[in-house]
Amino acid sequence: MSKSLLIITRQAPWAGPSAREALDIVLAGGAFDLPLGMLFLDDGVFQLQPQQQPAALQQKDLGANLQALPLFGIEALYASQRSLDERGLHGQSLAMPVECLDDAALTLLIDHYDQVITL
Structure with missing residues (x-):
């Protein structure tokens, strides 16, 4: 049985390669039907902001x-409610549906997974 993995x-999507690397790991794992979840935390929640214009930053x-995440079977998508609030983002206006979790729920979520990778 495969171990579960939380990325x-x-x-932020414009802060370097980490955001893209996290997505690549999740998409690769999804292609192999690994039990995966993805958590957007801190500035990572900016990846969920709609109507971004990365070309202006040559990104x-x-x-x-x-x-594409749901097409690869990645439906366990989460965001930190505190991170969203601190950055003025609202769960209803994000580019894709995610489950918004408070700090206590984040701790339970992380404990639920066998392995955790932070990028």
Whole structure:
């Protein structure tokens, strides 16, 4: 039986390669039917902001990759409610549906997974 894996992404999409690397890991794991979850934490919640214009920063758009997650069987998507609140983002206006969790629920979520990778 495969061990479950939680990927925690903490970087904004324009802050370097970490956001893209987290998505690549999740998409690769989904292609192999691994039990996966993805948590957007800290500045990582900015990846969920709709209508980004990464070309202005000479970056690639991560939106298409995010939208592909359910196609790869990745439906366990979470965001820190505190991270969203601190950055003025609201769960209802995100680019894709995620389960917004408070700090206590985040602790339970992380404990639920066998392995955790933070990028």
